[in-house]
Amino acid sequence: MDTTALPQQKAGRKEWIGLAVLALPALLVSMDMTVMYLAVPALSTALKPDSVQLLWISDSYGFLEAGFLITMGTLGDRIGRRRLLLIGGVAFAIASVAAAFSPGALTLIFARGMLGIAGATLLPSTLSIIRNMFHDEAQRTTAIGARTTCFSAGTMLGPLIGGFLLDKFWWGAVFLMPVPVMLLLLLIAPRLLPEFRATRPAPMDLVSTGLLVMTVLAVIYGIKQISQTGAGVLSFAFIVVGLVLGAAFWNRQRTIKDPLVDFSLFRNRTFTTSLSALMISLFTWSGIFLFVSQYLQLVLGMDAVTAGLLTIPSAAASIVVCSLAPVLARRIRRGPLMTIGLTVMGAGAAALAFTGTHDLAGLLTGSVVISLGCGTVVTLGIDMVVASAPPQSAGAAAGISETSTTLGSALGIALLGSIWTAAYRARMDFGVPAGISSRCGKPPATPLEPPCPRASSSVSRWAPFL
Structure with missing residues (x-):
């Protein structure tokens, strides 16, 4: 369907019900970001990860999600936004099960990374489908506000629901929360959400895709290194590498026939x-x-x-x-x-x-x-x-x-x-204040x-x- 020829009409009942369907992935993705905060002690006891593995268990989700967001959003424009949403839902459910039953730290790191990539397919898809379902400005703003509200609610509900599950079940239960909801999404989304894609989609340029993903991953990793270990040579090296790759990506987009962005x-x-x-x-x-x-x-x-x-x-x-x-x-x-x-x-x-x-x-x-x-x-x-x-x-x-x-x-x-x-x-260079341990003056x-x-x-x- 060519989305450039859509009539500028107000959304009806079907579109608003479809919005409720689109709110589910946004809610679950944000919940999955915060549920780890409470699960770390329990999974640390069960899987016994070392300090580096523990950091990657926590970071791999957001790290890979950030790296693939633009690429997945562009892919949805090419292959169909509803199709990408459904693919992401399947991938998110499978990765959630893999995370819940991970036998070791490395398996959990991999599963969390796959969850991040799957999340990168869901978030842009929900926004772009809303853009094509709601053409009236006031209705579209209301729809995006509802989607943003669900995302915000997920960040608050994640620790609360996660705490309840950890109190009743084993640590892997927190990762199973999205599975039934994703299955519900797969059942009802094809009936309520229309498909949107270009009539003559341009092919994905794999070189541009690789450059873009590596650009974002390198910059985000460098920034995370600064937040975790302080400003150092390694963190700045990754940021510089990311900027160089970004410049190469920029130049390629200016010269190829069908740019990725x-x-x-x-x-x-x-x-x-x-x-x-x-x-x-x-x-x-x-x-x-x-x-x-x-x-x-x-x-x-x-x-x-x-x-x-x-x-x-x-x-x-x-x-x-x-x-x-x-x-x-x-x-x-x-x-x-x-x-x-x-x-x-x-x-x-x-x-x-x-x-x-x-x-x-x-x-x-x-x-x-x-x-x-x-x-x-x-x-x-x-x-x-x-x-x-x-x-x-x-x-x-x-x-x-x-x-x-x-x-x-x-x-x-x-x-x-x-x-x-x-x-x-x-x-602390001026001395440790009274009442505070001297170790507080040391990094x-x-x-x-x-x-x-x-x-x-x-x-x-x-x-x-x-």
Whole structure:
């Protein structure tokens, strides 16, 4: 079906029911990202991975998902977005079973990597299908807001449902959550979701595909190395290699007949501005919330469960604003509304900057304000990125949108984390404050080692330096 000739009509009952179907993969992919947080202790006891294997068990999912998002979005434009969604659903279910029954750490690392690649097929497909199902601007914004709400809800529900399953069953049960839902998707999606693909799809250029995947993987890996081990030669080497491969990819797209990514999209001011806003908001949100969670545990001395429960207000705020953003967009133009969202995030960050050392209420208030601003920017930003692209390029645009949010999150954790670590060490150069162990002035021996004895959870290598 040629998506360029679709009539500009309002969606009906079938489209809204189809939206509920598309919300399922978004919910499950986000749940699968966060369910690992609680499963690590149990699977560590069962599989006995070493420190490097444990890091890869945690990182392989998001790492490979980020690397394949743009490629899979473009592939959906070529072979059909519903077809790719169904292929991804099958792959996600199979990989989930493989992860649940992994006999060893290496098998689990492989299964988690396959889950990441499968997730990369699902996320752009859901966005691009929404782009083609909802042509009315107000309806499309509402649909993308609902999809973003489900994704946000998944990040909050993952640890809660995962905790219940771990309490009743073995560690592998958390990976079986998506299987029945994916089977339901495979049964009803062909009946409710229309297929969209180009009439004469161009062939996939395998060289361009390889260059793009290696570019994103190298850059993301370098950034993750900075967040885990600090800025070093290896991390910067990977980033440089990624940039070189990216330049080769860019040059190839300018010379071949059928480029993998249409770079003319970036000449669209709405596209580039919205993409930049997405990266900035996720950069800020991820970096700050890393430190909020660490602050609750390393400074206020809370256990992981209590700290996790105290992040629910922020997650709930994000869910609420994702639902309300489409309503606000009917009364306020999207550009100014996104500016308001970024301003609200700035206000929340400023509130945190002036929060007292043990002011829990101020900390939670600032976190909620940041989430309110971020939810507004993300909901409208994704809508504007996908809508500004031609219908036949919706999959590629969706992949670029998802990659920008992933990259923004990784940069926020890595760069702000490095700044925080440097500030912490500089503060300790003047002596260890009273009441704190002298070991707090030394860098952690490993990325998983808590920097101070008072820390009850080995979840980070950074310590607040207040």
